[in-house]
Each structure stands twice: as C-alpha cells, then as structure tokens.
Amino acid sequence: MKEITIISGKGGTGKTSIAASIAVLAENHVIADCDVDAANLHLLLNPCIESKNNFWGMPRVEIDVDKCTGCGLCEELCHYGAIKSGKVDVLCCEGCLVCYHACPEAAVRLVENLAGEWFICSTKFGPFVHARLGIAQDNSGKLVAEVRKQARELADREGKELIITDGPPGIGCPVISSLGGTDLALVVVEPTLSSIHDLSRVLDLTSHFGVKAAVCINKWDINPENTRQVEKMCSEVNVPVVGHIGYDPAVIAAAMKGKPVIQMVSTVVEDIISLWHCMQEELGI
C-alpha cells in the first residue's frame, strides 16, 4: 500500500482542489482529509456518511470546590497559568495533569473531553475518511493520526493499494503528524513571494523527516518569472517539479458547484492528468 500526502507551506494554494481531482483519476484507493482544523475536501466529494465516531482528546481537569482547601499548589505548579483562584481556564490548559497528580486533597478530577468527530464515508470516487476538530480544541496532531490510522485500516480491509491524503498547511504539529511514513509528499506552491518563502521551509521539513517530496506549481502563469525561481530552487535541492497547473477561473467555478475541477471543461484538466502521471512515476505505481 502506498500513501501520497498533499501539503503546502502556505494555505490556499490549491491542495484540496488537486486532491479531489487526483481522487477522481486514481483507482483502487482510499481518500483522507487530514486538514482537521479546516477540512474542506468533503465539500467537493459529496460524501455519504457511513459511520460517525467520537474523538476523545486529553481529559480536562475540574476542581471540586468541596474538597479544595485552597492551598494553591496546583496554581503554583501549572506552567501554563491555567489555574487562577481555584478555577481552571480550559483554554489555557494543556492537559498535562500535573495538578491532578499533585493535589494533596484529590480535589482535581478528570472530565472526559469530546474533542471532535471522525467519519467514514462513501463517495463516487472511493471511500473517504475525514474529521472535524471541536471548536477551540487542541490536539489536532492526534486527530490527524487517528484519521490516518482509520484510512489505513479501511484500505487494508477493502484491499486498496493507495491512500490519497489532503494534508494541512504549515510546518507544525498537524503537518508533522501527516507526514510520518508517507511515500510521497506532493508540495503545492504558487509563484508568489509568500508561497516561495514557505516552500523552502516545507522542503526543509520533508528532508528533516526523510520524506520523499515532489512539487506542483499551481497558477504558474500568474508570474512566470517566480515560477522559474521555484524550478531553480527545487533543482538545487533535487526535488522534482512534477506539475504545472495554469490559472483558470474554472477552479473557483468548480468549488462553487461543489465538484472536483477535473470534471469541468477547463484548460487545467490536461495539466492535472499530466501531474497525476508524473506522480505515479515517482511512486512507481
């Protein structure tokens, strides 16, 4: 089984539009959305939910006012300033449970924390796993790990050979969680100064974790000069550029219709097909 993870340094570069189109082109695969903070792929795949499951985050702590003697030890030990005058601010709490373990009166109790949900769905383009992180919850990395685990189990059960994962943007915790053990990270970049700046950081990250990377330049024609700069940057670090997708308002039109852009009449269709062929070559499938 192989796994492709689509990521980008900067958000809004077109990861989801590309992931949806690849999901249309590929065969015998499972689709996963690991951007649990702001999941969007479901808007293009029109999924039918088969199962809905709870995601339990780190337990929250609560102070039992009847048992609390006000000794202040919890407040003193909390490195996050989450306890003030015997009250826990859940938004500051990191869930380390030091207060729970340290309280001499056992006045700190644990409260189960429903931190989100994950779904297994069917779509016209194959089975699909996605999730929704609860509002103002931490642990997006852990939920990403859950989505990936479910996608792998589903692929095993159904004899699928490929997982296509729409990843989160950035270089932090959720992305790191999306990359471990993936066979190919497809990095989507736009020829803008911001996106180029972020590309170098994201390529540092893939190389730091020893993940094979390939780059796709989206809307390459809005600034051909910057596109050449991206190509040069990639060749210097031996990362192949496997796709150039042109600018076409059809991509927004497809999003408005809730369809993968590959199903529209657009100049980008050929670009995406060629991207997919190059990715297959990189993966040896």
Place this chain on the structure above:
Amino acid sequence: MIISVASGKGGTGKTTIATNIALALSANNQGIAYIDCDVEEPNGHIFLNPEMQDAREIYIEVPQIDNEKCTYCGKCADLCAFGALLCTEDSVITFPEFCHGCGGCQYFCPAEAVTPIPKKIGRVEKGLSGNIIFARGCLEVGAALSPPLVDAVKARVNADISILDAPPGTSCPVIHTVRGTDFCLLVTEPTPFGLNDLNLAVQMVRTLRVPCGVLINRAHNGIGLIEQYCQKEKLPLLMTIPLSKRIAEAYSRGVPLVKLDKQWEADFRQLYRDIEELVAG
C-alpha cells in the same frame, strides 16, 4: 488597541489585510505595530521589508535524566501526558519534540534525577519598517510546539495599536493569537470553502469572547453567500476587496494594496475607525 486578523483557512489574504492596515495607519501615526504570529510560515516581512534590530531565541524546558540518580522506577514516563519519556529496565529515553514543558517529570521524580534543560523552539525578531514596529516569531523547522512561541512574540511588543497576523486554522496557535485581543477581523473568500472555514472561525472567536467582524477578499459574484451568513449570525461586514488580476499580480511581487492606489489607504483607515466604534460599543 489590539486587533487580530484570522480566517479559519490559509490563503484568504490575512497577511495582505494585516500589513495594509498597519501601513495605512502608520502614514500619519506613531506607535503602530505589526506582529506576525503565523510562526510556522511568517510572511509579513515580504510586504513590509523591515530592518531587523534584535532577535531573541525562545526555549522551553525539557527533561534531562541523571543516570547516576535515576532508579528507573518509571514514574516520570507513567505521568507524562504527552509520551515524551520512555522508561526501560536500565534507561529513560526522552523525546524532547513531544515535551510540552509542564515540569511534571521533575516535580514527581522521587530520586531528583530530572533536571530541566532548555530546548530551542524558535526565535522572536523585532525591527522597524518605516515607523511600523515589526515583530515576528519563527518556529524552528521540526519543532511541533508553536503556542509558546506565539505567546512570546505577543509579549515582546507594547504599542498603541497592534495588528496581529494569525496563523490559519482554528486550533492552538490561532487561539493563542486571538485570545486577549480587543477585536478579531475575520478574512474570508466568497466560496463554499470560505464560508465553511469562516463558520468555524466565528465559533472559535465566540468561544474566546472576542468581538469580531468580517472582511470579504477576492469578492466576485458569489458574495451573497457570505452576506447572508453575516446577516444570519449578526456579524458586521466591514469591507470588501474585489477579485482582481491586478491585485493578484501585485501580491505575487510583494506590493501592498496601499502602494497600488491611494484610495486603499483611506479605505483601510476607515476600516480601523469602524472597528474602533465596534469595540467602544
């Protein structure tokens, strides 16, 4: 006044908006700060070209085990909520990248075998762009823990008006940015993606009890989608920026809107006055 600029999703134009507000206000004001809290991918410097004056490395404390004192009782590993310690028969292995610096392992170790040692998670840089005070956090590549860095960069600046550029998403790093600000400006695009993410961001900001308003970027004929949502949720729609190839090209070259056309400077100042009124209630 501290204004955070957030969006739920990346690529909606947060940095464009935040830098342009700072530029518009700084034209005849002192004491304006732009603070880039997108520590994973800071981009504000591309538009503001600051001259950096000082940098400070930011550390968290992670455990170091003294093998002479350690009895391998395993208490540290049992108590660690983040899986940052693993105890075997004859050693304790630490995984500093998972450590949140809570200090529990040190506090509970019966043999006093744990000493906190600093681990660099990034740096905070400060400088000037014209008369704008510029600050940003820059996360070390491979470090997973951005919230302490966000807190550190916020704490480094004290200006009359601070504009905070938030990271994308709705989880920890964004919460650390938006928390405690006077107003949160939510930037969105008029697409189903934009609406989905705006809705998540609104719920996040409401949980934090920060007043908010909406700005539509790349507005085209789908704008009704967001307008309806704002009406339903009773959210002020503060500004609209059209979808324009001219703006996109200028952006790709790092040229801010206020330099493209003087009218934008007036528009962003008006935006600030509107926010001021909303905050004053």
